[in-house]
Amino acid sequence: MILEKVNSPQDLKTLSMSELTALADEMRDVIVKKVNTTGGHFGPNLGIIEATIAMHYVFNSPVDKIVFDVSHQCYPHKILTGRKEGFTNPEKYLVYTGYTAPEESPHDLFKVGHTSTSVSLACGVAKARDLRDEKYNVIALIGDGSLTGGEALEGLNNAAVLGGNIIIIVNDNDMSIAENHGGIYDNLKLLRDTNGQAENNFFTSMGFEYHYIGEGNNVEKVIETLQKVKDTDHPVVVHLRTVKGHGCAVAEANREAFHYIMPGTLDKKDKPAVLPEDYNSITTKYILDKAAKDKNLIVVNPATPGVHGFTPDFRAKLGRQYVDTGIAEEHAVAFSSALASQGAKPILAIMTSFVQRTYDQLSQDLALNNSPLTMLVYWGGLSGADATHLGSFDMSLISNIPNIVYLAPTNKEEYLAMLDWSVEQTKYPVAIRVPFAPLTSSGVEDTTDYSKLNKSKVLEKGEEVAILGLGTFAAKAKEVKDALKNQFGINATLINPVYISGIDKELLESLKSNHSLVITLEDGILDGGFGEKVTRFYGNSEMKVLNFGGKKEFTDRVPLATLYERYHLTTELIVKDTMENLKCTLLKK
């Protein structure tokens, strides 16, 4: 095993070309086995092994600085930079994160997880170097899928004129998470088809020196070109043609499905039988039914179809009523808003974490124009996710923008009723926080008129304590109510607030007559969220308010149970805090 001898990039420098190639194969085996055990990004890492070896062979990390885009393709890099055990030793499989992490290694420059940032970050690294007249290489490794993100394009535009050394390696595997979309890809194809020789070249048009590597999964070929551009004194683009999932036949043949795999994927011979109904399946069913009847219905998605269950079959069925914008969240919001303004019925499906790309578009292109868009926000809520993919900030982000109605359904029937109301109404930009939770059902069709904005639902009338359980925390609210009843004989009022973006002032006012405490439960950070609005309402009254939710912080793969303990979000702790407050209040009475 060559890999046994490789503990740092320095160890590569003495290997022969054939040893480097053999090393790539060893690394491939290790990554396949590890990722099939733990789950993780599969195709992107298999495709970039040879180029990573070549980068570390040619450059001198960490003196030379390599900035990874998204960094979901950093597994080979981690293996070569002292973190091999995280891939070879099953006991250490979970020690390292799936993204670059400066706290793990000086070879990692940034905590990254969103796309399209590497060129801008590399520009900053290069410019800091130039301010001090230092000399080293700064390299950005960016995938073709990431190129369409506005931040990447802004970065390229600036990188081209920054002056000084910067090497942008465009890893072109002709895929985003799913297939690519956009005019840039016509040019990448032309460049691939002409072996990089076409005169019309997106990169040289901007002023970059340009090199093409047709065999990006051949270590020697990549080394050859990187040696040419090393120590350049001006901006260079290296266009590297690789194969996503390289060396694993099933991944090469199913590039979208093998972008990210769940544990054991390679061992499963058969497709699973019929999957249970979930929020994804009821959404796609609703959409297909509706779209068949109404040609104005259109689904817009910025390059994350898998997240929403938008299978290739679903996309094909929708035909021109489905637009994948590529990784381009800003465009997706503005585009959808304009569709809505012209009488189309757009449903924009987007992940919580990537809504963050669109604050200004939500504010200016959408809310200011009051376009009746339906935006489905997926994966919202506290979670044990990586710090780069938390779903806990969306309520603060979306609900403080004027005009947007942000809804928090608590079960299947409510969700479908909200969705249909939103699609058909023509007055408001509406966002719906699709429950990131198992499907629950009330068993009864929901006939609520959601155009009565900010009208909460009183589920169970009681006294003394009122519990507002927002969206996915409705079930928790019910548990708290039951515990208060069973343990302390308190008959609390149970409320489903329904709207994240506004409070039901009339209801809140009425609670004053026979309640002394209101508690709010929300599945996200408290800062700027729903509970604070309730508290502000009661600020100058006798009503006491306790807000339960997350803290304003980045958490990194902290198990949800730990977070619930930390934030006092278990039923037990909520009841405890409630009773403590209540005793104080009763004592004073």
Next chain:
Amino acid sequence: MILEKVNSPQDLKTLSMSELTALADEMRDVIVKKVNTTGGHFGPNLGIIEATIAMHYVFNSPVDKIVFDVSHQCYPHKILTGRKEGFTNPEKYLVYTGYTAPEESPHDLFKVGHTSTSVSLACGVAKARDLRDEKYNVIALIGDGSLTGGEALEGLNNAAVLGGNIIIIVNDNDMSIAENHGGIYDNLKLLRDTNGQAENNFFTSMGFEYHYIGEGNNVEKVIETLQKVKDTDHPVVVHLRTVKGHGCAVAEANREAFHYIMPGTLDKKDKPAVLPEDYNSITTKYILDKAAKDKNLIVVNPATPGVHGFTPDFRAKLGRQYVDTGIAEEHAVAFSSALASQGAKPILAIMTSFVQRTYDQLSQDLALNNSPLTMLVYWGGLSGADATHLGSFDMSLISNIPNIVYLAPTNKEEYLAMLDWSVEQTKYPVAIRVPFAPLTSSGVEDTTDYSKLNKSKVLEKGEEVAILGLGTFAAKAKEVKDALKNQFGINATLINPVYISGIDKELLESLKSNHSLVITLEDGILDGGFGEKVTRFYGNSEMKVLNFGGKKEFTDRVPLATLYERYHLTTELIVKDTMENLKCTLLKK
């Protein structure tokens, strides 16, 4: 006067070429006179008169849809679409907004004011048309300066493959607000220099059909080309070469200064004498002093130098220590964050309204990486501005992102101390809300240690009522205190919270002993802002809290005095609300 006969685009269709040209000159005179009286965008409108006439001559608005980018160049369009009087009749000069406004005319599609949105919006309009199999032209008019914004580039990438009619007119006057920056401009220059014939073409590389108009201020020439592309069935870019400020010698010669002019600019023969000191001038002085001593100091600005007083002389003095990223706010944040991570000392200057472009970059590229950036946020606060340029949302946006320290200075000495602390510290991403107000001075050097996060300053100790006056509302807080004293004999405690992003829990706790009411004053919307955090802290205590600030809404050129009345932000109304609450409290005691 030909203009007298022109009341709608239809009236153009019967005019001869020479009449159209004469009309352009008449419109120029009208715009010059009007804008010199009221202030407004000058150069951009003078440059686009001929092309606007040509567009309305060739196309059939409002059936054909024209989407303006930024829409600061829409004055000629307004003149031709029934709003002539807003430019010819001084009494009606202020009737129409300076941007497109659907409520004014069916010829205006969107409320717009931020850059780089037109292509995405036009894509939505075109796609809605195609879903219904309707036929008409959709035109986006975008300036070269706006091209570098991520949203524009995302839009172009998608427009190229959307299918169907879309005509993107790139109005290339070789200027942003100031000069352009970026690799794209190398290509625009090449295309201009080759009369559009260069093989290497940013637009055709993406798949657009491309047309070049070298004489963009010649009505006939523009008409000629637009007639060729009218009713196209695929995406087209028309590259239009115009002169910013065309036909006004002083504006042509001073394109940056005449981008936007104040009333009476053309009448002023002499430059004003030495300007009084303000927050801009003390900032630029600080920067020049510091940069001369420290080569790691660098100023980053996304294309708005004039807003910050970054004159051409200032920029020249900083040399490589100044980077204008072009209109590219996302890149500017990521770039600056990376600079900071590598030991440089970046000061990123940005307008409140455009910070909205950067939520995700603030969160992921900056805060998650804890880079010690200094971000100066300009023009924050409630104002009588256009709905597209409000400064009231930044506190909610920035202060709910983890790790970012957001500071609200109340006077010159505090601001300079914060700025210097921020530039020299290495632990936190720091944002400072530069007071958008006349300079005030305490007369005493500020020696506060701002690394003690969230430590408020007690300015005057009192009892019963505590007043927290944040940033620019510090003076208002003092007025309220004085009024309470003078009118009611109440000796209130006066507090400068200092930090927007966190509360001083120790101080707030201590207030409980001898205060019954806390009032918070903040210069922005209440939702998600500072006051709510204070209220949440006191939610389960006996302390009453009143939050004073703006409402979550878009206001459009509503005078500040009206807003202060509406939001109860005059000293009189704050005192009135305070006393009402206090009486209730005292009655119950």
